[in-house]
Amino acid sequence: MxxxxxxxxxxxxxxxxxxxxxxxxxxxxxxxxxxxxxxxxxxxxxxxxxxxxxxxxxxxxxxxxxxxxxxxxxxxxxxxxxxxxxxxxxxxxxxxxxxxxxxxxxxxxxxxxxxxxxxxxxxxxxxxxxxxxxxxxxxxxxxxxxxxxxxxxxxxxxxxxxxxxxxxxxxxxxxxxxxxxxxxxIPYYRPMVRQDWLREFNMDIPKTLDDYEAYFQAIQEKKPDAAPFFFTIGTGGDRNLWMGMYDMMGDWYVDNGVIKHYYDNENFKAFLTQMHDWYDKGYLTKDFASLKAEEVNTLFDSGKLGCYSQSVDNQYSRAQQLQDFEFTSCPNPRLTEDQQLHNGPSQNRATxxxxxxxxxxxxxxxxxxxxxxxxxxxxxxxxxxxxxxxxxxxxxxxxxxxxxxxxxxxxxxxxxxxxxxxxxxxxxxxxxxxxxxLPGVIKDADSLAFRKLWSDDDKVDSIYSMSELQLTPEETKERSEIITEVSSYVSEMMLQFITGAKPLDQYDEYLQGLKDRSFDRAKEITQIAYDRYMKN
Incomplete structure (x- = not known):
């Protein structure tokens, strides 16, 4: 305890x-x-x-x-x-x-x-x-x-x-x-949306998938020069937030003692299908794979982007400097309002x-x-x-x-x-x-309140979060060699599936590619390390 x-x-x-x-x-x-x-x-x-x-x-x-x-x-x-x-x-x-x-x-x-x-x-x-x-x-x-x-x-x-x-x-x-x-x-990484646009559209803060789609559609219709949504494949925070509604995390996680990963999760295809749909509709910005972090910040701050994920402290600080637009953070996205999510941040105190x-x-x-x-x-x-x-x-x-x-x-x-x-x-x-x-949070009561927003969300828990495992040198070497190749392969396939360069009816071929690259062995090594950790 x-x-x-x-x-x-x-x-x-x-x-x-x-x-x-x-x-x-x-x-x-x-x-x-x-x-x-x-x-x-x-x-x-x-x-x-x-x-x-x-x-x-x-x-x-x-x-x-x-x-x-x-x-x-x-x-x-x-x-x-x-x-x-x-x-x-x-x-x-x-x-x-x-x-x-x-x-x-x-x-x-x-x-x-x-x-x-x-x-x-x-x-x-x-x-x-x-x-x-x-x-x-x-x-x-x-x-x-x-x-x-x-x-x-x-x-x-x-x-x-x-x-x-x-x-x-x-x-x-x-x-x-x-x-x-x-x-x-308190969790600090959340989806950000334009509060001034929500007011203009007569909408509440989005929570569910349908809420986001309605917000994105309104941006397309009323803000034609803006991209509705940005998502980055390479950031764990983005993956955790947007994969959570599909009952998985954006990296290794543990489910009732069983090590899992989104790479071969049974719900990964549903996530890719949704992202492809948003890309196809023009909700997801077409250059999502090439934009750098500072470029994305500038797009949001200048009214060229309607939603992305960011540190609440970072976004608040930038908005205070600009003082020409309103924004707000959102709770973890979910399929339905009553969905219980397990993608909360790690509860481990040692890092x-x-x-x-x-x-x-x-x-x-x-x-x-x-x-x-x-x-x-x-x-x-x-x-x-x-x-x-x-x-x-x-x-x-x-x-x-x-x-x-x-x-x-x-x-x-x-x-x-x-x-x-x-x-x-x-x-x-x-x-x-x-x-x-943190001085920036302490000085400004609004900043502290913004940081605490959604921290009482009882529909988000952290039961999937996993401690940092200590692998043996041999395990580290073997798993690293596998994951280096697999992660590059998955990133490439995610990009192709989302953009439609590769149709999702070839998803089974993708899964076979994971097997061919020995991902099952990487999971086995991680499971062994986790079991050893729990016995420590």
Whole structure:
């Protein structure tokens, strides 16, 4: 059973582990009745742990991608005030190394082939064969022996929930520091439509397939210069939203313990038939396969597109800047209003994104572990999510309240930019939801209300969502080789079926093509990994 996040003190962790020594490895989550620490106890832990280095003698190199929006105002995360606070609190100096934007995976591979590894490496899962293969090959350090003494906050968090425990541990070893959600955030990716057009057409917000068709038809009749609808094959968010009404997800998913994929789902043909129908009627824009994301944004913002899927925060921010049109988000599309959908977002609190490993070249592993643990400590969690207390925020009536540094920046930084300069938006940490700490959402009550719109939809659940599985190196290699070929084949066939270049009466030939490319074997590997995960 999932429990609300808490920070445990070193005293509680010691009790949890039964007083085991530094090398002991917890092999199962703690019992649910473990004692919680008081704020005073948690503060004592941080006093004992930090500073990790008192004489300024330790400098560690940290390899991590830098977000493109951050580069608009800073050259390196060395200028980020939250990271500066982490360096001050831990006593560990950090030398940041950033790959070129858009080249992270390519430069990661170059980094690994060179052998001269930095001390800490973000996106450790880029390693060919996965994180555990990186450990087996000697690139990454096993963190487990260090956690009790050097990362008690992280240790407590990954042991408090059995799903998190499954995600992080493999063979009783912990190799990376991962992002851990303190609670599940509100879904942020939804269909967008023009509210001003709905009013003009005297229509309600579309919910069902018939509602969308009526909206698209009205656009064709009354807005002849606009395309009614855009859908992209290559985006998982789009696939999840629009495939959900056909009782499937846009990637791997699990149905009552059975691994499934839309590639060979019995309902995939019905989805393709619908998309082809919309393409044939002119609802789906003819150049849907070639348009880039920024081009689609511009089409919607300029009144040349009636519906597409987007981050609600992104769309709201752009609309506020333009201020010349109205839009709204829609609930997950469905065939009928009473249909129960299973395409809700993952409920897993641990994710592999931004996972950070310590390399075997690390000059001071204990200092590195203590530095990374800071993001899960009481002070570090607040610093990483909100910024530096007293500068970015103050505690008012028991709640953090942002200052003008974040909400009305004196240097002219936008709300999006301050999120990258004065807090840590991406990285391994205990994650507080955007609805509580993202400046752009916090400042504007309408933005927060827009983010929460449809979050109470009881006709959407997440029972199909699947945890990120840990495949063996051999499984990873075999499945990757199959999926590389299969995904290219499916994308090509989807395009041909939707545009009519290939008639849907040849769908059985498509299914045979999956078999010829060993997709059944890829499913078998995934099922084996899932069964192993559930036994962990």
């Amino acid at each position: 999932k429990k609300k996040y808490r920070i445990l003190s070193l005293i509680a962790v010691t009790a949890l582990l039964g007083g085991c020594g530094k090398g002991a490895t917890p092999s199962s989550p703690p019992a649910s009745d473990q004692p919680e620490s008081t704020p005073a106890e948690s503060s004592e832990v941080e006093k004992e742990l930090y500073p990790a280095v008192t004489d300024g003698s330790v400098t560690l190199e940290y390899w991590m991608p830098i977000a493109a929006p951050a580069l608009q105002v800073i050259d390196s995360y060395a200028e980020n005030t939250a990271y500066k606070k982490a360096e001050e609190a831990t006593g560990v100096k950090i030398k940041f190394t950033h790959p070129a934007v858009g080249k992270a995976k390519e430069q990661f591979n170059v980094l690994m082939s060179g052998g001269d590894l930095p001390d800490m490496i973000q996106y450790a899962s880029y390693y060919n064969g996965g994180v555990y293969k990186g450990y087996e090959d000697g690139a990454y350090v096993d963190l487990t022996p260090y956690l009790k003494e050097c990362a008690p906050d992280y240790l407590a968090l990954i042991n408090e929930d059995e799903d998190i425990h499954r995600e992080i541990y493999k063979d009783d070893k912990v190799i990376t520091f991962n992002r851990i959600d303190t609670e599940i955030d 592999s994104g931004y996972d950070t490993a310590i390399s075997s070249n690390c000059k001071n592993v204990e200092a590195a572990v203590k530095f990374l643990n800071y993001g899960y400590s009481e002070e570090g969690m607040m610093t990483y999510n909100y910024g530096v207390e007293g500068e970015a925020w103050n505690m008012v009536d028991g709640e953090p309240q942002y200052t003008d540094l974040m909400l009305d920046n004196p240097d002219g930084l936008t709300l999006s930019q301050v999120a990258y300069v004065h807090r840590i938006h991406f990285g391994p940490k205990a994650v507080i939801p955007d609805t509580k700490c």
